[in-house]
Amino acid sequence: MMETTFSMTRVQHIMRRDLIENWKSNLYGLLGIFAACFFPMLGFLWSAEHWTEEGYPEVYSFERFCGNMLGIIGMVVSVAMIYYASRIMKCMDNKEKRISYLLLPATKLEKFFSRALFVTVGTVLMILVALLALELTHYLLLPLFDLPTVYSQPMLVEVFSMKWAHASVDATGESVYSWWLMQLLVWIFCLWNHSLFILGGSFWYKHPFLKTIGACLAVTILGGILFASSVDSGIWSFLIRRVDENYPHSPQTVNGLLTIISVVFLLFTVFNWWLSYRLFTRSEVVKRKLWRL
Structure with missing residues (x-):
């Protein structure tokens, strides 16, 4: 008979099963978060090139670019978090999945805890990977634009420093x-x-x-x-x-x-x-x- 005490080992088995079954949808989600930030960033870089040509100060131009990216990243992160939160019971959306999930050799607390980890910690990790890829892409795109050297600074550092208003x-x-x-x-x-x-x-x-x-x-x-x-x-x-x-x-x-x-x-x-x-x-x-x- 299965123990009724909470076991992280069983939680790990459940999460490993979910990762194997849903790796493709998780990959699509990561790419979707990246794309939702990448295309606006591309447009902002193109606009920043014109700001520089029109004589705006370099620092102002970079701060304006980061301010725009703060709005985009904030919106994308917010939507991603609540979207994946609503998918906490994705493993139960049809009769076959419910039978399979409910019959797993684990307590209901362990099953719920594993799903909660996926839609909280898992989503945060997905967002972090997408943002790091966005930062790398920012550096790779710089040679394509005639921008001041200030744009070589880490974009995410400036973006998140703006978040902490006084x-x-x-x-x-x-x-x-x-x-x-x-x-x-x-x-x-x-x-x-x-x-x-x-x-x-x-x-x-x-x-x-x-x-x-x-x-x-x-x-x-x-x-x-x-x-x-x-x-x-x-x-x-x-x-x-x-x-x-x-x-x-x-x-x-x-x-x-x-x-x-x-x-x-x-x-x-x-x-x-x-x-x-x-x-x-x-x-x-x-x-x-x-x-x-």
Whole structure:
């Protein structure tokens, strides 16, 4: 009888099986991420050549190029992360795959953990390989363009240095909020957004990416309607007045608010992961019905 304790050895066997079965789709995904960054970079290099001809300063031209690449890389990485998150249960998208996966000699926690590693760590590694290939391609393309020597600098170093913006300051030069708390909130919000697609992929086995986007869009529209109704009723004006009366405008107040929001979104993220695992533990060969959850 199989042991019920968690075993990394069994996790490794499951992951090796998935890698062998899905190596082609993983390769296509890596090439897709690379291509989505490469073609815009090619266009930006061509444009940078014209910026130089028009007399823009070399450093400004390079910073503008890296700023454009920051937007492209950020968008591609975001889409790739949520797309692969929605494919967490790709191994269960038809009856034959469900039978094969559910009968693997491993606990359900080990099976879910292996899939979670693929759509988190595996996706990050895929993105890193694609970005390193993009950096190498950047150097290989330079001889084809008449660009200043500043473009010989590592592109990714400059791009990622732009990501870490400084905190806002008020008229007196004092920070409006903690830079670290704001960065923490941004990362937790990204994790929460990622967990929504983990949850969607655990519920919908077929076309989970589109269905999750559709569900999020529907909830957003409904939330917008409810928010507009609450604004008309004057509830928010009353709450804002009460906050202004009881809490002074200070960095401490803003930091406290950032902390509360971070904790709330972190709890939502943990809940989405827990619910995703719960859905997987109730997986059956015949696709479950909603009322049987």
